Amino acid sequence: MTAGELAVELPRHDDAVALAAALAERGITAELDGRVLHVDGAACAPEALGRALEDWLAEAPEPLLVPQRIDERSWALRPPLA
Secondary structure, three states: OOOOEEEEEOOOHHHHHHHHHHHHHOOOOEEEEOOEEEEEOOOOOHHHHHHHHHHHHHHOOOOOOEEEEEEOOEEEEEOOOO
16 A cells, blocks of 8 residues: 555455445545455545545445444454454
8 A cells, every 4th residue: 555545355356346336426435455345535534535435335235244344544354343
């Protein structure tokens, strides 16, 4: 991850592709690298990305993932603990 970059790690590549498409609909460009999305922090504030993640998860038919904030610039979306 480069300085100023935001990152979101997802458990599956398909989830990352779906999230990248949803972010694009909101005007947030994300580059896909396997299961990790990279967002230019100069073009998107961390708070805006966090809200977009929460909105995407809320719109899912079943909440299969929960957000976990790793640090100020990165998140992981993971399955909920049983």
